[in-house]
Amino acid sequence: MIGRFLSLEGGEGAGKSTQVRALAAALEARGFPVRVTREPGGSEGAEAIRGLLMQGDVARWSAHAETLLFAAARADHVEKVIRPATEAGIWVITDRYIDSTRAYQGAAGGIDDAAILALHGFGARGLLPDRTFVLDLPIDEGARRAAARDGALADRFAMRGEHFHAEVARGFRAFAQVEPDRFRVIDATQPADRVTADLLAGLADLLP
Structure with missing residues (x-):
């Protein structure tokens, strides 16, 4: 059996964690x-x-430092978890991957996309998902959902302003336009079960 690598991306409050679990359950029900x-x-x-990146003041790290920390974390993640699993025939679903760095530190943080991808080429050996889903949600709705979810426990990225998150959203949409074979953009304003159905539909060409 061929293992596949899937990533779910999107802004704050888009429902990525919920949909990762739902998609995993749906695939397991099909025997994967x-x-x-x-x-x-x-x-x-x-x-x-992760603890270094997510906790503390918004200004704790510069975008350059964040990019390097994310690249180091991703290198270990790919080496220890993602590659071994897919090589063993397992479908790996990750809540965020390289495109989050490209959107948050790149599109919104000002780091050159080529530099981010060069680091990815070195640290993670350029591994990209077989399919990347962007859960697309209006900024204000995402902020409302994230606030309801996190309350006073918001992380360093959720605490950033509306302009930052608008740039993140624009980044994800731009990546999807450039790489239509890898990306699928999903309307995250829909009911959760409809979003899951759209995710499965977006995997039709990868399913045996």
Whole structure:
């Protein structure tokens, strides 16, 4: 059995974590072995870096430093979790991957996309998902959902302003336009079960 690598992307409050679990359950019901993971994190080393990235003041790290930390976490994640799983025939679904760095530190943070991809080529050996889903949601609705979810426990990225998150959203849409074979944009304003159905429909060409 061929393992596949899927990523779910999107702004704050888009429902990525919920849909990762729902998609995993739907694939398992069809008989596929599935491994759910996340970024930053997913491996022991990457989870240690996650604490550095997600906690503290918004200005704790510059966009350059964040990019390097994400690249280090991702290198460990790919080496220890993603590649071994897919090589063993497992479908890996990650909540965020390289395109989040491209959107947050790149499109919104000002880091050159080519530099981010060069780091990815070195650290993660350029591994890209077989399919990337962008859960698209208006900024104000995402902020409302994230606030309801996190309350006073919002992380360093959720606490950033509306302009930052608008740039993140524009970044994701731009990536999807450039790479239509890899990306599928999903309307995340729909009921959760409809979003899951659209995710499955977006995998039709990868399913045996």
